[in-house]
Amino acid sequence: MTAGNDLGGLIRFITRDEVWHERLADVLDEHFLPSLEAFDLDFEDLSDLLGEDWPTVLWGGGLEDLLGRTFAPGNENAVDAYLKRHGSKESTQTRAYIEGLRYAPVSLYEVSKIVAGKSMVLRDLLSDTKPVTVREHSATQMLQQWDRIAARVVPHGDHNVISGALLPFDPEAVAMFEDGLRTVLKLNAQDELRLTQDQLQRSAPLFTNAWLFAHLPNLLDPEPPQISNSDGDDLVFHELRFPLATGVTHSQVSQRLSQSTELVISGQKDWTWLAVDNPSSNKRGTGLVLDRSMSGTSVLGSLNLKGKTLTLSVNSATRAERGEALVRDLLGDLVKSPLTSIQTVGQMMADDSQESGVAEEEDIPPDLARQMAHEHLEQHYRDTLDQPIPALGGKTPRQAVRSTAGRKQVIDWLKTIENRSARQTGSPVADYDFSWMWHELGLSDYRK
Structure with missing residues (x-):
């Protein structure tokens, strides 16, 4: 949420008004009940499992969902009701932000062109809209190239911002969300996921459910990965x-x-x-x-x-x-x-x-360790370009890019390995430059 856009007044209005409080509770049930019932949990248990911050973020996603809904009779809306009664107490900036939240559907975005502390570019993976640049401070210091997030993009004056209920979606959560969405929309596995704004609005609880179903099993019964x-x-x-x-x-x-x-x-x-x-x-x-x-x-x-x-x-x-x-x-x-x-x-x-990390640094200077790691990665990936990759249907990357379908698979594969390396914060491989692989495969235009 952008600094200065305080939703405190709106939240107090909704939670203190009997009708809107009940409607919020119903919306939150859609977001939480499937996973809570499946794992026999109470909402309070989520703080112990996820940490104190994530339940608040998830609750915020339910609140934002409520703001975009209308209720019979009369198509009543929480934003309209609040601004009509208390809007004069809010700043022009906050009023505009609240109104923007009402019409901003949550969607799944791919992150790129991150400028830490300033901005990032988001590409909507569920529609054909053009990528949008958003101003953002804290999330841009944690996210990495090609991360995927669930968020709401809100127009704000001459620029765009994102709402406070941002959820990072790892590959498992993305797969679970897409499977759920295909089931709800009755789509086949090969059908491209393209949703209208109305469909996105109605799919909001699915984001929360997919995120929880992807994370809770390992937290409740962690199993070491088979290596x-x-x-x-x-x-x-x-x-x-x-x-x-x-x-x-x-x-x-x-x-x-x-x-x-x-x-x-x-x-x-x-x-x-x-x-x-x-x-x-x-x-x-x-x-x-x-x-x-x-x-x-x-x-x-x-x-x-x-x-x-x-x-x-x-x-x-x-x-x-x-x-x-x-x-x-x-x-x-x-x-x-x-x-x-x-x-x-x-x-x-x-x-x-x-072992002492300091001792390791004394044995191998950081610059040398970084150079050695990058040289190893380059040799490894140069070999990999000519090896069969299961994710590419058993074809080598050079073979796969020759077809339209294969090219899309290679792009996804490149994004995956680049993202995984970037997420190894503090490691010499975190800043490895993969641009040569995109160029080698003739895909540089898809990395912009």
């Missing part, structure tokens, strides 16, 4: 340390390792283990998939020779078993039986949280 590598193996980090046999030299070990077509030299005494026999495996994990690739080929692990030890690092039990067999086959009696250490994702995260 796997590209082979579908559970992510469990294994480090196998092979002691060198007595008298064995680094030169002997390096010579043997260089004979394998699966190992690529990646440093003076480092090798990368590649899946050369199956570079584009179709096996995928069911949850979050984390893995690396090199030139379109999956990276299975890495080897490092230091002192009297050859260390193999992999991210699953299956790869540890395969890697041990590979090393034994190549080196034979040059190495002894390995000592193995195992860490789950949770254990690794716990270890990382106990």
